[in-house]
Each structure stands twice: as structure tokens, then as C-alpha cells.
Amino acid sequence: MGLAVSIGKVTERYPFAPVEVPDDYRGKPVIDPGICTGCGACASACPPQAIQVKEEGEFRVVHLFLGRCIFCGRCQDVCPEGAIRLTTEFELATPNHDDLHQFVRLRMVRCVRCGRPFDTYRHLVRSLREVPFIEGERLLLCPECRAKAPLD
Amino acid sequence: MGRSTLEGRFRVIDVSPDEVAEVVRELFEDGCYYATGMGVDERPLNGRFAVYHAINCPKRGVYVILRLTAPEDRPSVPSITPVLRGAEWAEREAHDMVGVTFENHPNLERLILPEDWPDGVYPLRKDFPYNRKVAGTGGTAGVRGERHDEATMSVPLGPYHPLLHEPEYFELYVREDRIVGADYRGFHVHRGMEKLAESRMTLNQIPFLAERICGICGCTHSAAYCQAVEEAAGVEVPERALYIRSLMLEVERIHSHLLWFGVACHLLGFDSGFMHFWRAREYVMDIAELITGNRKTYGINLVGGVRRDLSGEKIQKTLKLLEMAEGESREVIDNVVGMKELIARMEGVGVLRRKDAREIGVVGPVARASGIDTDVRRDHPYAAYGDLDFKVPVYRGCDVLSRFLVRIDETFESFSLVRQILENLPDGEIINEEYSLPYMEFGLGSTEAPRGEDVHMVLTGGENQVYRWHPRAPTYNNLPAVPLMLEGEDVADAPIIIASIDPCFSCTDHVSIVDAGSGRVLWRGPLLEGVERLRR
Numbered sequence: 001m002g003l004a005v006s007i008g009k010v011t012e013r014y015p016f017a018p019v020e021v022p023d024d025y026r027g028k029p030v031i032d033p034g035i036c037t038g039c040g041a042c043a044s045a046c047p048p049q050a051i052q053v054k055e056e057g058e059f060r061v062v063h064l065f066l067g068r069c070i071f072c073g074r075c076q077d078v079c080p081e082g083a084i085r086l087t088t089e090f091e092l093a094t095p096n097h098d099d100l101h102q103f104v105r106l107r108m109v110r111c112v113r114c115g116r117p118f119d120t121y122r123h124l125v126r127s128l129r130e131v132p133f134i135e136g137e138r139l140l141l142c143p144e145c146r147a148k149a150p151l152d
Numbered sequence: 153m154g155r156s157t158l159e160g161r162f163r164v165i166d167v168s169p170d171e172v173a174e175v176v177r178e179l180f181e182d183g184c185y186y187a188t189g190m191g192v193d194e195r196p197l198n199g200r201f202a203v204y205h206a207i208n209c210p211k212r213g214v215y216v217i218l219r220l221t222a223p224e225d226r227p228s229v230p231s232i233t234p235v236l237r238g239a240e241w242a243e244r245e246a247h248d249m250v251g252v253t254f255e256n257h258p259n260l261e262r263l264i265l266p267e268d269w270p271d272g273v274y275p276l277r278k279d280f281p282y283n284r285k286v287a288g289t290g291g292t293a294g295v296r297g298e299r300h301d302e303a304t305m306s307v308p309l310g311p312y313h314p315l316l317h318e319p320e321y322f323e324l325y326v327r328e329d330r331i332v333g334a335d336y337r338g339f340h341v342h343r344g345m346e347k348l349a350e351s352r353m354t355l356n357q358i359p360f361l362a363e364r365i366c367g368i369c370g371c372t373h374s375a376a377y378c379q380a381v382e383e384a385a386g387v388e389v390p391e392r393a394l395y396i397r398s399l400m401l402e403v404e405r406i407h408s409h410l411l412w413f414g415v416a417c418h419l420l421g422f423d424s425g426f427m428h429f430w431r432a433r434e435y436v437m438d439i440a441e442l443i444t445g446n447r448k449t450y451g452i453n454l455v456g457g458v459r460r461d462l463s464g465e466k467i468q469k470t471l472k473l474l475e476m477a478e479g480e481s482r483e484v485i486d487n488v489v490g491m492k493e494l495i496a497r498m499e500g501v502g503v504l505r506r507k508d509a510r511e512i513g514v515v516g517p518v519a520r521a522s523g524i525d526t527d528v529r530r531d532h533p534y535a536a537y538g539d540l541d542f543k544v545p546v547y548r549g550c551d552v553l554s555r556f557l558v559r560i561d562e563t564f565e566s567f568s569l570v571r572q573i574l575e576n577l578p579d580g581e582i583i584n585e586e587y588s589l590p591y592m593e594f595g596l597g598s599t600e601a602p603r604g605e606d607v608h609m610v611l612t613g614g615e616n617q618v619y620r621w622h623p624r625a626p627t628y629n630n631l632p633a634v635p636l637m638l639e640g641e642d643v644a645d646a647p648i649i650i651a652s653i654d655p656c657f658s659c660t661d662h663v664s665i666v667d668a669g670s671g672r673v674l675w676r677g678p679l680l681e682g683v684e685r686l687r688r
Contacts, residue, residue: 003428003487010431026445047357072360072451077459086445
């Protein structure tokens, strides 16, 4: 049909040469463990529940499992800290299952009254910017104890 | 007729069981067709079951929603299938999933649930937990006789389509080389999406699930869902967002049609055509990737607007890619339509008469190729289509060639639409997040998907959830027409006839057996017999 001749060779050299993707391509999400406060906004927005927040003793653990991820980027939309973002990386096939998990472990504050770990240090400090009216010892109370503590 | 609510795109009308058949008949005679229907377990609210029939009235630009209810102890309403055969599947589906009986239905057999599903267990009732596991009964319930005689041979085509790579099962009844009848059995991969969305997901998570209904035209599903919720909650969507929605829907249509042209060439034994169409399609995939961050799952729609804006730089890049896509598509299409051998394989093949098309309620290019002038974009303007200029191609050949030609014209209309949108993109916000969700409000969203009318119905729930969500993909309305198209044709033409509706089996998916227009139903083909032989 002549078309093949006029078009010429279109086969790309991938995987022997990289494929370019746009800068805001929705690839592998990565959490910056130095910024994440463990607030859990990403986990509640995540449609396939690829991000889950669990509490393990002294720690709150944000667990991202790429095997469930649909690369929609809602986590990036809702993260108030800009701690999670989608990268341009898309070659995620791996023989090692561990490569598909990211864990962010954040130490938690214990309630000064009941002793229950109730929030991460980082999130508590961050909250002060939003809710400065919680003062003194009340800041270190878990929500339940705070509700019971008299306001003076 | 009783109470009517909400003006605009749709009207919900409570009808009494005595008058429903008459109302439906009048609507059909007025040019309306059956769009979709759903059963709803409304017992927690009012102790009743409800059935919503959505009838599309394109001439009047409105969907009429006929709502029937039945008490818990006698969940039964009159069937409208005897009056309008397009309702057959929807009623059977509501019967399977919610347990509403339709009196005088000609064929109230299982549609969605497998044969060994226990009786009296209805997965879309509210007292059925989404994660409940149901053990099969082990039997093949409802096995009936077969209909072919000595001179007729059954030729199985499936359970995977040999060329479309999707699960379906056609059984062709063949005398010599001629198809004398056909049965369809599909719905092998029902994914329980409605239940999942209603029980476990929140309002703005569902667009991403809706998008995954289809691996080709997902954006149209997320748009239809968002529109349904926006209608229910009265959300005002910024104009720029509406334009971006239309933009992505048209980009999707171009890539979908180019994909189909390629597949059609492949099925007709012309693989060079397949390669060239798919090569031209790559520019369109690049446009999608540039604008949304992904080639296929755009993830662009949320309730209230869209997620990504378009910069001037992106618009320029898009226009450049568009020019290449259009030029090269034109070149390939000119080559293809000049091939007499290819045209001869499509002309006069797979005929669907206009009368049958109307009664079944086929949609999209299949309807437009059978002389039915319908297009949701024009008849029920949504997104930015009210502002845009486009033609709706209609052909009267009723054959595979007409379906091919409709899609060619549409592809170039879409190129023009994308250009119009980019040239007239209004400024402003791209999403409105200031809305509140009313409780138990009905909404209907519909779009013109590449395969035809796509309808989503929503009943809003509390706590940022939906109470009921019912998506209906276009193939659901087009598939019942395929056995009619197959009758009287050569076996060798079956693959292209089936493909001519651009079927999306997984989008439609449930489990069913459909009669071939003879009124008889086949429950057991050679496939099941083979399985039974193995078991013995």
C-alpha cells in the first residue's frame, strides 16, 4: 500500500533505550518518611485501600502496597504535607515481593493520663499550627481523656 | 401518573402496577426506548422493594424514570418485557440480584448468577454483607433441552472470543455453512462492582472503580457516575471542568474507534491495516498521557469537576499530536476504504433491521448504522457538548459496513471537537468541592460512550456514600441484537459480525443465556456437556 514505505520504521528500542514519560506522569507513589505525619488522609482517600494505617505499640505505621495501587494519585491530592507523590517510575516488575511495600514508622506520644499512645509526635507538633488553643497538659492527653478533663 | 421530581435531564414518576404497561407502550410509540432498569432494596427506608425503569426519550431530551414498588412480603411487579422487549435483561437482572419477581415475564430465568447459586439468596439486598461467601449447590440447575435437529450442527465460539480476547460464548447452529440460529451466553466475569461501591467505598472513590468497568472507554463511565451524583446533589460544575471532561471523552472516542478499526481489519484478515491503525492511535494515547498522566486510565473525573488543568504548553503539544493523529488516520482510512475485498466482507453482512434495533433498544454506532438518529451528546447535552458543533452520522445500510462508516465519520467529528474545545477553553476553576450530599436523592448520568449510550443511576446514601449505584454499559443493550445479526450468515463471517457492535463483554458482565429469537432457551451447550463428561 506504499504506506509502510512512507512511514518507515516506528519500532522503539525499549527496553534497550528508555521510554520518555511526561513530568507529571502517574507512576509509582513514594512517601517521604521525613515529612509524613501519619495523619492517614491518604489511606481514607485511597480507592483500592493500597495505603493502610496501623498502630503497632509505640508506632503508627503507614503501609503502602504497590500490588494494590491503581496509580490514581488521590493520595497526592489529599496529603496536607506534600509527603506522598507519584513519580515517573513505572517499571515495577520484580522477583522480590518486598520491593512492592513501603513502611513509614512514626513514633507515637503516650497520653500523660492513661498512658495510651494516641498520636504521632510529628502530627501533634504539626497540629499546633492549626489548633493553637489546646494548651499545656491538655495537649498531651488522648482525645478520650481530653474530653473528660475539665476546662479551667 | 403520580408524583414527579427534579426537572431537567430526567423525571422520576411513581407509577402504579396497573398503568405501567400502558405508559411504557405510549412512550415507545412516542419514539422512546428502554435504556436500563434497576431493582433497589428500599426496605430499610420504607419496607418495600423498588424497580426503576429508565426510558430514554431522545426527542424530548429527557429520561423518564418509572418507579414501581412492591411490599416486602410480596415482592412482585408486572413485567414490561411483553410490551418492550428491551427490558428483558434488566428485569431478569433485578430478579437475580434483588429478588423482585416480574409477572408475565416471558423468560424469567437466571441472568447474572451462576446456575449453581442457591435459590433465595439475593446479593444486592441490603441484608447481604458484601464479603459473604456463598457456597455453590454443585448442580447445574435449570438445565433444559436443546433445540437443534439432526441436520444442524452446533459450533461453539468461546468461552473466549478467539480474536477479541474477552470472555464470551456464542453457540452457532449451522446447517452446511450457514448459520440458522445463534445463542449467546456471556457474563462470565461479573465483578460485583455495585455491591463493592455501595458497601465499602466513598463518593469520590467510586469514579476510579467506575473507570475500571471498561478497559477501553473507562473515562465515559467515571463521567457518567459523576454526572449522576452531581444531578442528585445539585452540584454546579465549573465550565472549564466541563470542557476538560468533553475533551477527554472525545480523546477516548478517537482511541477507541481507531482501536476498533484495527481489530476489524485483523478479523477480516488484513493485519497491515491493524498495525497502521494502532500506530496512528499511539499519538492519541500520548495526548491522554500528556494531559492526565496515564495512557488509558485517565483518572480525571471527580464529583464536582476534574482533577487536572491544562497549561498553554500542553495545549500546544496536544494540537501538534492531534494533527499527526488525524493526518495519519486519514491516510490509513483512505487506503482501507479503497480496498474492494475488505468492503465486500462487510457489505450486506450482519444485518440488523431498524424495527428490531428499535425494539431491542440498541445504542450508539449500532443504532446509527440501522437508521436510528440518536446521540446522547446531542439529545441530552452534558459536559460541554451544548456549546460544541458536531454532526451525528446516520447510515441506513443496517450492516457491518454501515457500522464501520458511522465510526469513521465519528472519528473525524471527534478530531474537530477536540480542536473546538482547545480553542474555546474557558478560564476559571476546575472543580467545585463545596457541596453537600442529600440523603436518598436519585440521580441519572448518561454519556455517549464510543460504543453507545452509557447510563449510570445513583441513589445517594448517608456518610459520604451511595445507597445504590447501577451502571449500564452500552454493550448490554447491543448484545441481544447479535444473534439476530448472525442468522442466515456464513460461519466465516461470525467473528466480524460479533465484533461489529464493538462489544465489551466484561463491561456487560454477568452470567446469562439468551434465546436466538426463536423463543427457545438453551441452557447447556457442548461446553457444559464436555465438563459433565469429564466429571463422570
